[in-house]
Amino acid sequence: MPDAIRALKSPPSGKDTLAEPPTYDLIELFFFAYRDFVSDPDRILDEYGFGRAHHRVLHFVSRNPGLTIAELLDILRITKQSLNRVLKELIEKNFIESRTGTADRRQRLLHATAKGHELALKLATLQTCRITRALSEMEPEAKDMVSRYLLRLIDPSDSAHVKHLVFGSEET
Amino acid sequence: MPDAIRALKSPPSGKDTLAEPPTYDLIELFFFAYRDFVSDPDRILDEYGFGRAHHRVLHFVSRNPGLTIAELLDILRITKQSLNRVLKELIEKNFIESRTGTADRRQRLLHATAKGHELALKLATLQTCRITRALSEMEPEAKDMVSRYLLRLIDPSDSAHVKHLVFGSEET
DNA sequence: ATGATATGTCAGTCTTGTTGACATATCTCA
DNA sequence: TGAGATATGTCAACAAGACTGACATATCAT
Known part of the structure; x- marks a missing residue:
């Protein structure tokens, strides 16, 4: 210790x-x-009638095609009722589509539509601008150090899962 | 650029x-x-019937004795109606006291009570544990680098204000 | 004295979270 | 095959914490 x-x-x-x-x-x-x-992102989301909850859902679905409801719930740490409200809106407005699982037909595999990917990218790019500005004129090792710090801030019981989700081999 | x-x-x-x-x-x-x-902090706050909003208010008042309502609103970026709801509870439960300004009697100068400082410290200590764990076994320069990164992530128009608030000469 | 400023408050709304209960479809396993 | 477990969907009620808009009061500044 x-x-x-x-x-x-x-x-x-x-x-x-x-x-x-x-x-x-x-x-x-x-x-x-x-x-x-x-x-x-909040300013952009407003134009679509979305909030931060929609952003989080869209982001992780866009980044992890084929994500299931259960996996999404584990990432967001909210109840399925909360998730369902915003997910339903994202599906109705055609930003996300829900496909019945092939291996397990109980599951719903979530995918962002072209429109969904486009919005997700727009929002991620905004945030990337802020991050890039922060890192510019900092030591080259800053990015790696910040990344390791943030990872270590996460509950140890969840850090392997997060590491896999963020850096991990493309599979969901 | x-x-x-x-x-x-x-x-x-x-x-x-x-x-x-x-x-x-x-x-x-x-x-x-x-x-x-x-x-x-959420778990502790629950025991007191408080939420995250109470935590933020208590934290900044405890850290900046004599803080005014206007300054607090500028830090939290919420409306006075939102602030008032939680502030009123913190005052009623004797975690914060509001004194009429001496120079300007329209202002309310906020101070944490002994009870308030105690809770604020308990919560800050919890978060410090997490941060300390994250920094342990990292390079000694990690803390300074993370600190500079976070500061640079803040809106440039607000970073001088934040710098003063966080590092600045004790005066409020 | 008058207008600006700092704060307080009432009333209504929205987003996003919660709990609890129950329904349906599908899978797994004995 | 049948029973129970699992994944998801949905209804209803509620709570925290944000919002807007309107208005009141006390105090300051000119």
């Missing part, structure tokens, strides 16, 4: 002072960065 | 291919990391 972790669990000296002061800078910067990061 | 930015605005060659593929990894890791990052 690294010192930094152990130090948080028991006082380093006999005093009742805190082991380490909270990392207020990273906590607050994370809040502000996320606040602005999601604000770009 | 850096090449990386210009490249996103016009195709590098005469072809109609995209300049750069979207940075799906950083986009998705940001989503998953934020999802888990806010989930730790």
